[in-house]
Amino acid sequence: MDVPAVRPDAEGGRPLLEVSGLAKRFAGVAALDDVSLDLRAGEVHGLMGENGAGKSTLLKILSGVQPPSGGTIRIDGNEVAFADPQDARRLGIVTIYQELSLIPTLTVAENIFVGRAPLTRFGLVDWRRMRREARAIIARVGLDMDPETPVSALSVAEQQMVEIARALSLRSRVIIMDEPTSALSETEVTRLLAIMDRLRREGVAIMFVTHRLEEASAICDRMTVLRDGRLAGRLERNGAPIPPSRIVEKMVGRAAAELYARPSQRADAGPVRLSVRGLRTRRDLNAPHAIVLDGIDLELRAGEILGVAGLVGSGRTELARAIFGADRCTAGTVTLDGRPIAASSPAEAIALGIGLVPEDRKQQAIFPALAILANFSVAALGRYSGRLGFMAERRERKALAGYRSALNIRMANAEQRIDGLSGGNQQKVILARWLARDPAVLIVDEPTRGVDVGAKAEVHQILVQLAARGIAVMMISSELPEVLAVSDRIVAMRGGRITGEMPAVEASEAKLMALMALDGRAGEGR
Template sequence: MVAPTASPAASAEPLLVIDNLGKRFVGVTALDGVSLDVRAGEVLGLLGENGAGKSTLLKILSGAQPPSSGTITFDGAPYAPASPIEAKARGIVTIYQELSLIPTLSVAENIFIGRAPLSGLGLVDWRAMRRETRAIIARVGLTTDPETPVSALSVAEQQLVEIARALSLSSRLIIMDEPTSALTEAEVARLLAIMSRLRGEGVAIMFVTHRLEEASQICDRVTVLRDGRLAGHMARDAGPIPIPAIIERMVGRAASELYARPTERHAPGDTRLAIRGLTTPRNPEAPNAITLGGVDLDIRAGEILGLAGLVGSGRTELARAVFGADPVASGSMTLDGAAYAPSSPHDAIARGIGLVPEDRKHQAIFAALGILTNFSVAALSRFAGPLGIMREREERRVLAEYRKALSIRMASPEQRIDGLSGGNQQKVIVARWLARDPKVLIVDEPTRGVDVGAKAEVHQILVQLASRGIAVLVISSELPEILAVSDRIVTMRQGRITGEMPASEATEEKLMALMALETREEATA
């Protein structure tokens, strides 16, 4: 990623000024005396751990919540929107991590929903809508036909449609909340380039992200929140904003302390899971889907095996096959020396395999249910009495143990899990599997959407699991994470293993070379 130069379009006068802003809920102070400003033609990073107050600040700016104290001015005038509609009318648009597009409608309909251009007869002028859509999406580098259903677009393209919709509203400030969390590296680079272009056009951007490398590269300035208070402002100087300095502002301690691993590591034991020649069938309805092409892999008890690969390498497909979620065409697996061929996830769980999936929201948590239910759902037999009645006292006792051991921050076991931060949700999911005492735990993208402080806690938890003799398979798109937690690292490409090395010998450069290595089958294709 190439670091951008400071924006020549940046205005000397602030466009948005927040002064001594406060927000209090019953028993909780979410924001306390926060002050910041954003200038036209600059990218301001808003950074902080989960619970730092970022989401509350965004809700206030978007008109979803009023502040309890303080003032906001926008373009020199008082700003206190009563609704998101009013905020958009004033020129401030928020693009959330969970996109708000309607999949069944076209690109043009999504961009102009609720404000379609009309003909002289009061009917929708479809020709004008398509023409205006082409012009708007061209500004963000999207060449899709305006009549294409949004459901047919990739996540990255949908993100561009959201930005195009914001531009169609003549937005002067675009707030982007975790816009890159579900994008590939190439898509991230494209989005950051578009942000630089918009900045050059005088559009102000507030960029909220957990990916500090991106913030360091793209932002002209960053504002850091910690525990609802302002932790500091940092500006680009001759080069990118130093990441260690950002981390220290975010968590209140040096970055080197966050990734300190235990000096003593237990030696791995015998092979726990052995995979030989594993292949998966091709789906005629999804001809471009990744299939496994003869995977050989060993995972030992008490070991953290890192699995690295670019998007589409087959990492998640391997996890799903081992967990019994996807069918296997050929090959074999053994678990503690016995044949292992799960017919379903239920079968895999019964045999001692656990999976923390990459998509926490859709595949791991029951958002509308409480923490206690989410915790015990995979170990109901442990907490059920002879007649199938749940032993709630025991259920709560075990949750309390893991709450303390994993430092899960929650109000009560009855609290809805979607009210927790991403890091605490992840800890509850890990505790869910610990309640079953698994032989193998597969953790796919363990810290996706998790702040830097919680990342370090999750990494420490993985090390502790391995010390208990659990075989841990960690899949991550972040090479620094793979290097930080793994004992041994295996790389994949196009559904095949391309390399293996001890973590002590690995570097990002070596792993990238193996992840891009052409397989024998590709070379002869």
């Protein structure tokens, strides 16, 4: 990924935004301790660190959401204090959060100018001026669309661009981007990075927060790395992209090779546990963007990890949903331990011994307002209830405590709301949920999405341990290094079909990309 050299005005001069000795404490616990950094006009500055390192706390302070417990913030050399987010915006600091804040029922123009629509001299909304200015702003971020388009009709990537357009309409000098690429395809990520580079050339300062180290390496001029609430190091581009291995070492305090050492291929895989033959689905009018499966054949053995690789739109998630009974199949058979099954709902699949960790953790896997304990036991209530149906809370808590220790789940207590945990720890609770049911087959879709590099290595190790217990694991991932690092065997998909299969020890990114880019019907004389 080619990124122009750092702008001359980003190399020196007075910082636009400067943080010195920043601290933040919650009930005596230090979330930030003596953190200092500066941000210059015309640069992309990466803020890196594991979940729990203090990144979110720092962003909230710079956005005016929370006050610091100590330290100073300066803009153009002048010390400032934010009473609320409006104060930060008035001073030119706008934050684009991972969870988009657009209003789906409003148009693009209305979302850009929400709460501050241009008015006529009679005090009415000047719709013509709003559309004209919105059109100019969205063109600045590379969008070609009618400002009257409802936001609900846009893709996630286009909504992300509208968020950036809104930030620019506020005449922002500093744009903070919190995980802006987490839900984007590779093509959409490339487009977003190009827009960030354009903004950098226009003199906008960007603070970029991401877990995707390759993106940070490609776009960032400098980086500040946090660990356990303290400054762990600073990295600079110096004419060449910052190597991801150096970022990892600063983030976790040890070499990247120690985190991503590839396990040897397990030769003790057992008999075929799950067999899929000729699986087909049809177009669902309620899910027009879903990929139709077109004759899927695969086998999954007990004690192995089968990696499923494919580009966005290949049908990987649809395959997981079909096996799990969430989507209806129109043809084909699924066999579990030699017995044909026909799971017509997730409840039936769970009863048969199939578990699914879905791609969208926040929307489909956790109950954010409930405690960790309830989230853990929700799929195995029968195991933690007595004869009369009341919960055997002591047994439930004991089981959670065991998995908390085994999976290294970092949490305060069982009553803590799960949305207060980091992404990596939420994912571990979901894995513990399925471990409590002791499934025969566990399907994990994007198991480390939104998870920091340290927790990612821990999740990988958990998957290896599950396979060692004899569980058949199907792992779907967009990250080829992850597929290569964890899988025993890999299948590639494109267009709802499987285009190839190989042992992981024979695979490479180049081989997998070739299979993922093939037309699934290429062998049929087309």
